[in-house]
Amino acid sequence: MPLARTGDLVAEAAAKRTAVAAFNVITLEHVEAVIAGAEAATSPVVLQVSENAVKFRHGRLLPLARAAATAAGAAAVPVALHLDHVKQDALLRQAADAGFSSVMYDAAHLPYRQNLAATRAVADWAHTQGLWIEAELGEVGGKGGRPPLDAHAPGARTHPEEARRFVAESGVDALAVAIGSSHAMTTRTAALDHHLLGLLDRGLNVPLVLHGSSGVPDDELAAAVGGGIAKVNIGTALNIAMTGAIRTHLADHPDGVDPRAYLTEGRRAMADAVTRLIGVLAPTV
Template sequence: MPLTSPKELLADAYRNRYAVAAFAAHNMEMMRAVVEAAEEAGAPVILQTTPATLRYAGLESIVAMARAAAEGAKVPVALHLDHGDTFETVVRCLRAGYTSVMVDASRLPFLENAAFVAKVTEAAHAAGVPVEAELGTIGGAEEGGAGEEELTDPEAAEEFVRRTGIDFLAPAFGTVHGVYKGEIRLDFSRLEAISRRVGLPLVMHGASGVPGEMIRRAIARGVSKVNFSTELKRAFVRQLRNYLSNHPEETDPRRILLPAREAVKQIAKRKIEIVSGVVP
């Protein structure tokens, strides 16, 4: 089937209190692994690329690989721009065939953030593409996460959605990008208050390393899309190193990459099962 819009996928997830898993896919091996995992789990999936991945692999190549994966899949597959950093990048992705975009201007002051996101939303909606945006600060693991003042204020979230017209909101409620170094502290009461205020599917960034039970609690409070990246990258690299350590004379890239692809698939399948409610 062709690439799918996440708008319908997340609307159904929001109504029925499950979530769609979204995975950072940096190359063909990771894309294949994620789509195979989704097929085995019998669930839709979102392939995500950042501007850095576009610079690495090339926009046209990414779209061609994603389209090929989607057309051969038995489940819906969407292609999403994650953390778009400029208006120009968003427009390039819209023209190339991305089925959703996320713009990250969260470090700007509130009104500047909202104005920039509103501009992106106008362009994306004209192309029939939904928009995700972040409000608050979802820190990195090395930064120890966001402080209280950087978490998303429910009242501000409501105003942000009204000003921007976005389709999905990524609030800051204690998650971090990367794998947690210490205790995981998620503000579920804040998340629930945000959900009541905005009435939109919410997106959980920084889900790598978060226990399934906590992810399910977030889903019960309005999260309809859950992002994973670091765990997949670590598994991919770990298996590459392991294979090369055990087969130092191997020169066939296909044999070297296959175990890494399988490792990514197994993790992705487990995450899909967690967010779709198949396993706790």
């Protein structure tokens, strides 16, 4: 089916008080696993390509983007493409032509006024290209190998009134909020600030996004969705599943050299993780 649009999937999820799962992909096996897992769950899904993933692919966006778009076109469920955590203007401006309907522009590391000014400029341009824009206020830590922010550090939480002004003045379509999760967590021990989420949900008129969700336990994820999160970003959980399956296969087959054998196991493990996590975020009645 034709590529879906991220904004449409998020709006539909928000209206039902569920969340659309958005999985970060690095390899073709990631892409195939996410689609297979979403098909098993009979659920729409978002494929996300981050700026760091593009750097890994020698700075070239199109090879992975074209592969993702082709796989999405053959999927039995709606699939959208999202360009994630973009800081480079040159990469941002490739998004629409590469098949992406949405971009997360990341200026959360900047002071508030600089974040607002940069995000406003990007949103103005992006909307002329038909792109749905997500931004972040309050820095979700753990990006780029950096340690997570202390829970009480300045900027480690999204301030509700500041968020209301930011959304109104920036023109963004969705806001990633810092409520206690962190990127690249390999243990599921994050505790979310549900009181803060409630204030943000009541105070903002755009969908809310949760980053760093791999470190959030299922019950906390479900509560966050019930509290207003409409898009949930997941990356590390897939990598944990893939790497674990490959390690097990290679341990059991120490003389094996055909990558298809262990990549099959890694892809299957990722697909199972996708199906399970979608069930947490958008359970069927």
